[in-house]
Amino acid sequence: MADFQLPQQTGFYRGKVRDVYTIQNDLLVMIASDRISAFDVILPRPVPFKGQVLNQLAAYMLNATKDICPNWLMDVPAPQVSIGKRCIPIRIEMVVRGNLSGHAWRTYASGQRELCGVTMPNGLKENDFFPTPIITPSTKAEQGHDEDIAAEEILSRGIVSEREWNRLTTYSFDLFKRGKELASKRGLILVDTKYEFGKIENDIYLMDEIHTPDSSRFFYAEGFQERQNRNEKQPQLSKEFVREWLIANNFMGKKGQSVPEMSDEWIQTISGRYIELYEKLIGERFRPVPMDNKEIEERILNSLQHFLSPGKSK
Ligand SMILES: Nc1ncnc2c1ncn2[C@@H]1O[C@H](COP(=O)(O)OP(=O)(O)OP(=O)(O)O)[C@@H](O)[C@H]1O
Ligand SMILES: [Mg+2]
Numbered sequence: 001m002a003d004f005q006l007p008q009q010t011g012f013y014r015g016k017v018r019d020v021y022t023i024q025n026d027l028l029v030m031i032a033s034d035r036i037s038a039f040d041v042i043l044p045r046p047v048p049f050k051g052q053v054l055n056q057l058a059a060y061m062l063n064a065t066k067d068i069c070p071n072w073l074m075d076v077p078a079p080q081v082s083i084g085k086r087c088i089p090i091r092i093e094m095v096v097r098g099n100l101s102g103h104a105w106r107t108y109a110s111g112q113r114e115l116c117g118v119t120m121p122n123g124l125k126e127n128d129f130f131p132t133p134i135i136t137p138s139t140k141a142e143q144g145h146d147e148d149i150a151a152e153e154i155l156s157r158g159i160v161s162e163r164e165w166n167r168l169t170t171y172s173f174d175l176f177k178r179g180k181e182l183a184s185k186r187g188l189i190l191v192d193t194k195y196e197f198g199k200i201e202n203d204i205y206l207m208d209e210i211h212t213p214d215s216s217r218f219f220y221a222e223g224f225q226e227r228q229n230r231n232e233k234q235p236q237l238s239k240e241f242v243r244e245w246l247i248a249n250n251f252m253g254k255k256g257q258s259v260p261e262m263s264d265e266w267i268q269t270i271s272g273r274y275i276e277l278y279e280k281l282i283g284e285r286f287r288p289v290p291m292d293n294k295e296i297e298e299r300i301l302n303s304l305q306h307f308l309s310p311g312k313s314k
Helices: 050-063 102-109 151-156 162-185 224-229 240-248 264-282 293-307
Strands: 009-014 018-023 027-032 073-078 081-085 088-099 129-135 188-200 203-207 216-220
Touching: 027 050, 027 293, 050 073, 050 081, 050 264, 073 293, 081 293, 088 162, 129 162, 151 162, 162 188, 162 203, 240 264
Parallel strands: none
Antiparallel strands: 009 018, 018 027, 027 081, 073 081, 088 129, 088 188, 188 203, 188 216
């Protein structure tokens, strides 16, 4: 992906997955690349169409939840590009879990029953539903790995006020409920997810991507309970299967470990899984829209025209 020079550009940041341009300090242009990251490391090979899948899914989900909570998105000028409001990030990730999976399961399996100050009931198996969804926040570290944090500490450290915390939890539970409904209509279970919020003046906005394979886990609803009863694995539709493959090949992002070789075939498999989730969740065929840099730039410039305020430079 080219580095663009956009009008009134005041900043550029290359995230692990997205290229983020700041325009006039209050707008962001985010280009979702085909880069894939796991354990906070960018894997060596791009995954075809991943950027388009993520960007379009996120846009779909942001639009389908905007009655619950204001969000940053204003326009999707190209399949892999979103333009929207720049927020001041609240430095926690709101992780919502409907099932005992992933990090929560690993904690539980080690014998602990408390995660981020939340008590998990006894007698659960991996991937079982919690009686009701729980929120297990993590710090959004400027550098390094994110860490679990309890609500109490979020408040005592003054990361947000109590009022804001209540707002964040209400938004997160309501968004998760909607996400589960949307998934369930398509025969999927939204297992867990994370939301990021930010502020514009005193208002809280939902930002970043939501309900995508990079930010969420999904299971197939059909046969879920039977598989649980038989102690079988649940097929994974999210990035989790890439993490599992990395772990099986001795890579967890730790010092001294190296990323295993990724064959053409494996890259195609990953790409296919992203597309599969898109089609399942939206219920429409995925149409790849290959676009060269020039066309992407033109679309961005065109869209920005509508949002740039004249006479307001830098
Ligand atoms: N509306 C917004 N305002 C400000 N920041 C945002 C907004 N939406 C998303 N972001 C931030 O932009 C970045 C998007 O980049 P990307 O998805 O590549 O990052 P990441 O891999 O999740 O995290 P990192 O920033 O650690 O690389 C994230 O840091 C996200 O928190
Ligand atoms: Mg991200």
